[in-house]
Amino acid sequence: MITITITNDFDLYKIANCGQCFRATMVNNYHRFITGQHVLYIRPISETEYEISCTDQEWTDIWGPYFDLHREYSPLRRKRKLHPFLKEAVQCGAGIRVLKQEPWEMVLTFIISQRKSIPAIASAIEMMCQRWGHPIQTPFEIVYTFPTPSDLADVTEDDLRECSLGYRAPYIYHAIQLLLDRPNFLTECTTYRDDKLDTHLQQIKGVGAKVANCIMLFAYGRTKRVPIDTWIEKVINVECNGINPFERLGNAAGIFQQYAFYYMIHRK
């Protein structure tokens, strides 16, 4: 274990529980995050100091980008002329970071997410990881990687249904076959403009406007994008009188969306 200093916005509970990642959890009083082949255990030891389980190198190369640490969030939070509801949301959600996660994981995760509760999403993903991912031995436990398209090459729709995927099983199956057929599908589009990337991603069955926006925001760093789910719908229609408060926010829109989502599911 080594110690690092983070002076940016950085609240591990909020990062792990704002509906953007579904495999983060607490283990032995550490927050645990997984990305690709990497597992991180991390806990705060002071206002700005954190104990981490990885090397300095891995922190810089993998986890810094993952936690979007190059970006300053506090100037965004102090942005003027915010809608009153967003001011409340920011106050509540300060410390959130929009993670940069694996595109393939985001594709499957948010196809699965449709009409499922957050615990149900996490449960289905964990079943897939334990069944088709690869084990990693850590000091505390065995963690399973998120299965790649190759890991899933021989999986049938019926196999998928056993992970509580229901009617989404054909969507997942199609996405697997698409990636096996076109392995570059999720890398060839990294330089596309937002609207073109949107169209590109919606070629995947089960990926519509909302899921495509989630993939763009959470995997490709497209922070102009605002996924509109049932909660953000309520923000617009109930809290903001039908006027979308995010559209005016440019590159910060997606980040404010995340503050709003966290506020909606945590208040009361």
Next chain:
DNA sequence: CTCCAGGGTTTGC
């Protein structure tokens, strides 16, 4: 038992 969950696709007008 009923209702709903970070929606998308298909169908009917």
Next chain:
DNA sequence: GCAAACCATGGA
């Protein structure tokens, strides 16, 4: 083009 119907499953 648009709204409604339909989709599996788990949890409250």
